[in-house]
Amino acid sequence: MRRIITTLLAVGAALTLTISLPQSARAAQGWISVAGVAYPDPQGCYAGDGRSALTVRNETRIKVYVMDNGDCSGPLVGELLPHEEESFAAEDSVYVPRCDCSPSPRTPPVH
Known part of the structure; x- marks a missing residue:
């Protein structure tokens, strides 16, 4: 029963995040690596091969969820902040939410 409640809470939280994001939300800028495979500008769900440990590296500007x-x-088993790397169980997966990531402001050249 506890696992069902935890699952429902995690799903509810993910739905709340998805629904509350503005329409301009898009894929995260940067990349993630999941089980040795790099994904540029990720968004959505990523899983490994299910046989070996799931090593995740987050090189986006947002938090990703395992x-x-x-x-x-x-249930949620972990979170990775930008520029973090960690290993998880082989059967886990990584969720990258859509983000409202504005491009980094560029500094104009000095003349």
């Missing part, structure tokens, strides 16, 4: 099952369902 879920207990390979389809981004189940």
Whole structure:
């Protein structure tokens, strides 16, 4: 029963985040690496091969979430801030939410 409640809370939180994002939301800028495969400008769910540890590197500007099952369902098992790397169980998956990431302001050249 506790696992069902935890799962429902995680799904509810993900839905709330998705619904509350402005329409201009888009993929995260940067990249993530999941089980040795790099994904540029990620958005959505990513899983490894299910056989070896899931090593995740987050090189985006947002927090990504590691879920207990390979389809981004189940309880939350970890979070990675930008520029963090960590290993998780092989059957886990990574969820990258859409973000309202404005491009970095560019400094005009000095003449």
